[in-house]
Amino acid sequence: MSSVARSESDLPIQPLYDGAALDGFDADAKLGAPGRFPFTRGVYPSMYTGRPWTMRQYAGFGTAKESNERYHELVGAGTGGLSVAFDLPTQMGYDSDEAIARGEVGKVGVAVDSIDDMRTLFQGLPLDKVSTSMTINAPASTLLLMYQLVAAEQGIAGNQLTGTIQNDVLKEYIARGTYIYPPKQSLRLISDIFAYCHKEIPRWNTISISGYHMAEAGATPAQEIAFTLANAKEYVRTAIAAGLDVDDFAPRLSFFFVARTTLLEEIAKFRAARRIWARIMREEFHAKNPKSQMLRFHTQTAGVQLTAQQPEVNLVRVALQGLGAVLGGTQSLHTNSYDEAIALPTQKAARLALRTQQVIAYETDVTKTVDPFAGSYVMESMTDELEAAAVELIQAVEDRGGAVAAIEQGFQKSEIERSAYRVALEIDNAERTVVGVNKFALDEEEPYEPLRVDPQIEADQCERLEALRGERDNHGVLRALDDLRAAAEGTDNVLLPMREALKLRATGGEVAHALRDVWGAYVPLETF
């Protein structure tokens, strides 16, 4: 007799599911119709039969000019939305010419120091037609305002802009690491962004609450959705406490998850996450607008599952992962390039990654009908079990005082580390097969020529900053930064004085330093 397997979340997977699995299953309560509470079957009634997901490839490196060329190539190749990767100094609120930035300028993304770089980055791209995602967290407000100012120069109003800022600082403390200010001040800044966007950029997705990075750090699917939704609850609570109406900001909350090669569990994960969030929003936060209850999400295929050995095999992994995201009802998708385990993707690899999505969208039949797995014995069982496991973990976070208190106790991080350790052990013991690594390895790997970022970029970026500081109205900039400090000390929305400073060509580093002066910088506790 075959044995019961364990899923990635350490839940049982039976060798056979039959009708007994759905005994007493209340399809109306658990599934509803697509586009209706509890949104298990997807957030839109027609899903991909009405419109395909957004093919949104994360890209950016070197200078704004080079990244702009890559975006034009991607748009030409049929990508549906842009997704900007910023370099580490930009993400940490430092300018390219600061000592701490040395060696990092333009490396993992594009360097954007001021509105001048932002203008170059989007040269020739129609900002009223393309939706732009920006993976920026602690300095999210700064980059969003630069984007809005550049759009205004093109005659495009805030209410015509669509896109997303990641802006999810809580997961930075847990897994990703690009935090600047302490949690309390970070949450205040996020509430200011919610309020500002509601008035000025109403179609913008103000946050992308992310499980992806926790999953890459080792979180299981159940932990991934639980810790993400627990963070989301913290944001909602903070915004409500700041006086915002839940239905004014919740329709623009968005999410971001991983897609692993374990297809069935991943599809169940996406369905369970939608159902849990809909209930939280309706029952706990009394959101009335159905849009406030809809969990809309972006997906990226699992980088951690890619291998440097036999990198072409990654193409196959990515195709399966992407398929899982689509079967799970994603709104937007990034498929990784096969060479990402080695270096920044080459142009050819980036194109193949997009082609993978296009094959799923236009050559398979999975887009022709909504939520094709609904009613499947195994899928509904796994969805229920994942839901129960995640709800229990969300409660464990709440019992510790909510996401921030749990972060300060090191709870999420240590749970994730335990899961990561289990997987590492299984790979080492060959209990878990990784094709081309601990099984089916080659004696000799074929040579591979990775893309390298030109070190000259840093010098050029510093030169541009020197010129900017020589040309602009420095007195005006200093005054505007003082106004920003004053708002940060009080309760006024900081985005308004921040916008004035950026318009006068204050740099991202100067803005972040002004806020650091008032709010301080976050120092992790010993338990980290």
Ligand SMILES: C[C@H](C(=O)O)C(=O)SCCNC(=O)CCNC(=O)[C@H](O)C(C)(C)COP(=O)(O)OP(=O)(O)OC[C@H]1O[C@@H](n2cnc3c(N)ncnc32)[C@H](O)[C@@H]1OP(=O)(O)O
């Ligand atoms: C690893 C790396 C790192 O660490 O550095 C990262 O983080 S990379 C992280 C990269 N992150 C990202 O790229 C995040 C991307 N996120 C997003 O794009 C968003 O947050 C999203 C998930 C909500 C997806 O937004 P989107 O604009 O692409 O897609 P939407 O689903 O909102 O669809 C766009 C519009 O079409 C409408 N629409 C779509 N489908 C339908 C349908 N079937 N029927 C009717 N209407 C539909 C929507 O209502 C919406 O209009 P309306 O708006 O009027 O309702």
